[in-house]
Amino acid sequence: MIGEGSLLMKIRISKLFLLALLSIFMLSACSEESSSESANSTKEKADDKTLDVAIDATPPSLDPHVSTAVATGQIATAIFETLVSYDENYEVQPSLAKSIEVSEDGKTYTFPLRDVTFHNGDTLTSADVKASLERWGRISLFGRATMKGVTVEAPDEKTVVLTLEKPSTTLLDDLAYPTGQAAYILPKSILDEAGDDVVKELVGTGPYKFVEWAQDQYIHVEKYEDYQNPAGEGSGLAGAKTLAYDDIFYHIVVDASTRLNGLLSGEYDYAKSLTTDKYDELKNNKDITTTTIEPGMYPGLIFDTTEGFFSDPVARQALSAALNFDEIMFGAAGHKDFYRLDPGLMMKEQKKWYTDAGSDLYNKQDTERAKKLFKEAGYNGETITIMTTQDYPFMYNTAIVIQDQLAKVGVKVKLDVFDWPTLLANRADRSKWDAFTSSFPFVGQPGQTLFLYSANKHSSGYASPEMDGYLDEVRYASTQEEAFAAWEKAQALYWEDIPVIKFGDLNYLDGSRNGLTVDNLFGIEIFWNVDKK
Structure with a gap:
């Protein structure tokens, strides 16, 4: 315990000395606070130019010609470009091509190329495009399918x-489709080395260049300083791209929570x-902006038709007649805002292809x-066994x-539950x-x-000469009107044969911080031309 005398002695310390000490302390504190504010400001500025994205799957590969995974397509859109690209209305626009010139007989497509360099500094030439295609x-x-009979x-x-x-x-739709083994353009030198094996170097002409893949952790891309923008206003994957971020880290986080x-x-x-059970909670969180990726894909039931x-x-029609698609889609989505009932195999947003043909058999x-x-x-x-x-x-x-x-209609069903890789492997044993x-995915x-055309050898085993004929008519029609008429017949036949039941369109729930909102195409988020508040 401090005695009273000792305390009085301490009180009598010179006021001048106390003031000196206080001045030193205040100067020191101000200096530290100033340094801290400066450090925080620098950190915030650096973070503002770095985007950390949590993705839900590991891409099997980033070779865009090899991998069919949506996760590959997500990252490939940043690194690589195609001759032509989709705008936000799903219309095809020039990309690496300056323009699209089609002969009167529709058999010759000429693509003049823009002056563009690859990430390795090489200039894009027609030899690169030829090797890539x-x-x-x-x-x-x-x-x-696209290049059959094409030189x-x-x-x-x-x-x-x-x-x-x-x-x-x-x-043009085939050349523009951005995911599922897309027609991206890579340097001929890299393709010559790889042949038909997976490429060893990920070099494109896109707005971001590949930096690093830390396996099972993240994929890092950085802004390509010499990127040359296509002509036109930015729209979807087409036109000019304004880059808000110098670096993007795609963190591989398979667990939704x-x-x-x-x-x-x-x-x-x-x-x-994100899981939709958190949607209402996230909407009320002032720090979070929710984005509905609409539509993302469609869930279905694949039959063994062989x-x-x-x-x-x-039998397939019988099963379809027993089901309430609305209840199934609510079960799949978990929230009424994350699905829509629709019989179309092409989405409503694709105005030149969408039809509800066959709706008399839907739901x-x-x-x-x-x-x-x-x-x-x-x-x-x-x-009946359903995997x-x-x-x-x-x-x-x-x-x-x-x-x-x-x-409820007296049909016994056994559910065999597997992890996804095992289920895929079991498809071979019918x-x-x-x-x-x-x-x-929407295409x-x-x-x-994939499940419509017999040449694709889909796991359903569906093979219909009539369907193949309609799809050939779609591909080789002289006009879009003729192609659409053939597609309406094909979709109506699909709902009669039902090799796969499409239940509806399922949306994704994404979330972001700082008011960030992004556009999407085919369920792929686009991280340029973003709205950042």
């Missing part, structure tokens, strides 16, 4: 000519594919009709609702399944719908 035509499923010529360094055996209304917590804590500026009960289209739950059709198809109480996965909750929830609804839950033109 020819490789794409060899190893990409879409590429093989690529490079008459000079800045001109590419595609010559077709037949006119095509879908060529971890993505959400990282967004709430400020670790991530943007988080993809053998077993569902090889009969009557027509009729218990008595279902029972009648099941009886007609020869159902006799057998157990599903909890890796994607919307798929599992879809299967649960289907099982419940089929039980004795293990009658159907399985899956999902599908650029009808012929890219």
Whole structure:
């Protein structure tokens, strides 16, 4: 304890000395505060130019000609470019091409090239485009279909000519589609080294260049200082690109709750594919901006059409008649704002392709009709096996609702639940399944719908000469009007045959900080020309 005498002695310390000490302390504190403010200001400024994005899947590869994964497409759009690109209205515009010149007979497409350099400093030439399109035509499923009967010529360094055996209304859509083994342009030197194997160098002409892939952690791209903008106002993937960020880190965060917590804590500026059960809570959080990616994709049920009960289209119609698609989509989405009922295999936003043909067979739950059709198809109480996965909750929830609804018409369903890789592997053994839950991305033109065209050898096994004929008419029609008429017939036939049931359009919930809002195409977020408040 301090004695009273000691305390009095301390009180009698010189006021001048105290003032001196206080002055020194205040100067020191002010200096530290000033330094701290300066450091914080610098940090905020640096962070403002860096975008941390939490994505929900690891790309199997970033080779854009090889990988079909949406996660690849997400990052590829920043690094690579195509000859032509989609604008926000899903109309095709020039990109690496200065213009698009089509001959009167529709068989020759000429693309003058812009003056552009790759990220490695090489100048883009027609030889790069020729090498890229020819490789794409060899190893990409879409590429093989597109480049069948097409020759690529490079008459000079800045001109590419595609010559077709037949006119095509879908060529430009195929060249512009940005994901699923897209027709991106890479340097010929890199492609010559890789051949048909995965490329070792990720070099493009896009607004961002590849820096690093820390496996299972993040993929880092940085602003390409010598990027040359296409002509025109920025729209979708087309036109000028204003870059708000010098660096983008795509953090690989497969767990949705971890993505959400990282967004709430400020670790991530943007988080993809959040669970919709948090939607109302996030809407009321002043620090978070919610974005609905509409539409993202469509969930479906894939039948084995080659053998077993569902090889009969009557059986497939019976199952469809037993189901309430609205309940299934609510189960998949978890919130009324994150789905829409629609029979179209092309989305409403694609005005030149959208049709509701076949809607008379879409979401027509009729218990008595279902029972009648099941009886007609020869159902006799057998157990139907549906494979599903909890890796994607919307798929599992879809299967649960289907099982419940089929039980109400007397149909027994066994759900076999696997992790997603195992489910994919089990597709090869058709004795293990009658159907399985899956999902599908929206595509650029009808012929890219994988389960319709027999040459694609889809896991459903669907093969219809009539459908193939309609899709050929779509591709080789002389006019868009003729192509659309053929597509309407094809979609109507799809709803009669139903190799896959499309239940509706599913939206994604994304979240961001600092008022950041972004556009999207085909469910891919675009991180340029952003609105940043």
